Amino acid sequence: MLELNQNLGIAGEFQVIVRRADGSVRIDTGMQKNLILDNGLKFYLTQKTKNDYAEEEAEDYSGSMFSGLVVGSGNQEPTNTEVKLQSFIAHTSTQRDTEQGKTEPTKDQHPNFVKVWKRTKFIFDNIRNQNISELGLVTKYWDKYNSQLSKYEKRYLLTTRALIKGNDGRPLTITVLEGEVLEVIYQINMYVDIRRQTGEFKLTTYPTGQNPETGVGTESQFEYFLQPHDIAQGQY
16 A cells, blocks of 8 residues: 655745835834644645635635735734634735745755745735734635625635734734825745655556456565655745
8 A cells, every 4th residue: 555645834924014105114024924724724725614704615726825815903812723803904905026936945944845935915005094913814705695684795714814913022003094005925835845755565466357356366565755856836
């Protein structure tokens, strides 16, 4: 029996920037690390995910981890099983400066793992005098019909969630003033184990025309190896 296991790692990081009306930077948090929610892992594995009402949605093969970003004013620490922001404020799908790349392993940086990454900048120009303290990527944001209430309601599929933090590591609330623009740079990093895996398996063969259920076969043992190669850039 072949036992093949491919080790993968995935993590996110983000940077929050607030620009004044003249384009100058008033706030820049620098890059901060962010883990992926269970919902995000299920999305990568094309399994069913849950929307912000905890309703299970069918597998979605058309979405993207970078379809959009939501921000809110919640202050509770994230947990892996969450499916929504604590206090939703705004959503955007407006983005620019998208980049992607690949970094080979070194002795000091992610040894034995190739790092592939994708990064984009999300733009919010509709937040006026509101406090922002949490954010997350969404693969989908749409209107869903509620038959019980006979109306459409907003839904989103959250795959990451993080609290914005200051240099001291404590949660930070950012006020976006009238006329200012909120920018969030988000990057997803995936780590692919490139170490060769080896093993053995047995194979039984039978002469032509012989019934495997009643005949006598010849058992042979073979060696195999798994070697990842030609790893593409980006999150694919």
